[in-house]
Amino acid sequence: MHRAVADLEPFVYRAHYLTSAQADQLFTRLRTEVTWRQQSLRLFGRRVKQPRLTAWFSDPGITYQYSGLRLAANAWHAALKPLRRRLEADLGVAFNSVLLNAYRDGADAMGWHADDEPELGPHPVIASISLGATRRMLIRPAAGGRSQRMQLAHGSLLLMQGTSQAQWRHCVPRTRQQVGPRINLTFRHIRA
Numbered sequence: 001m002h003r004a005v006a007d008l009e010p011f012v013y014r015a016h017y018l019t020s021a022q023a024d025q026l027f028t029r030l031r032t033e034v035t036w037r038q039q040s041l042r043l044f045g046r047r048v049k050q051p052r053l054t055a056w057f058s059d060p061g062i063t064y065q066y067s068g069l070r071l072a073a074n075a076w077h078a079a080l081k082p083l084r085r086r087l088e089a090d091l092g093v094a095f096n097s098v099l100l101n102a103y104r105d106g107a108d109a110m111g112w113h114a115d116d117e118p119e120l121g122p123h124p125v126i127a128s129i130s131l132g133a134t135r136r137m138l139i140r141p142a143a144g145g146r147s148q149r150m151q152l153a154h155g156s157l158l159l160m161q162g163t164s165q166a167q168w169r170h171c172v173p174r175t176r177q178q179v180g181p182r183i184n185l186t187f188r189h190i191r192a
């Protein structure tokens, strides 16, 4: 591993990346204009519905496979294009795709995992934007150890980089608290 990768802070949180007006507008547009799907996964030989809704946008020819799903290229929603360009300029990274997850309430969740598919490369930079209800993300070292929590608020950016996927796992657990809907966007660079 390059020393530079090891030296990068794996998870960098910025609370007010979007203004609340920008975040409100994007949240409303994505909720109402995106075609959301509840995908099924094959888990231990059974088909299980994901406990959340998803959508995917990418440049032509860019597909993504994870958890047995194959997401075909799908032209970018207009509301996402300025955010993509801003993230690329701020972070110096070219993103060619974005995965959207919608959590309808506290029963929707994302299990422990790493975004470590080969097409993301060994040390991907993933820009994660949160909109809507604040939800807790847990991170823990892949080798075992205590988990740490982060609250991902409306309009925030969580940058995952360096060893964040190779040496860490993350999840968004269910909560019994009354929480409203949330949308998360993870901008990614998929190797064609």
Ligand SMILES: O=C(O)CCC(=O)C(=O)O
Residues within 6 Å of the ligand: 099, 101, 110, 115, 128, 130, 137, 152, 170, 171, 172, 184, 186
């Ligand atoms: O909803 C979130 O903040 C987490 C999303 C995530 O873990 C992923 O897309 O891989």
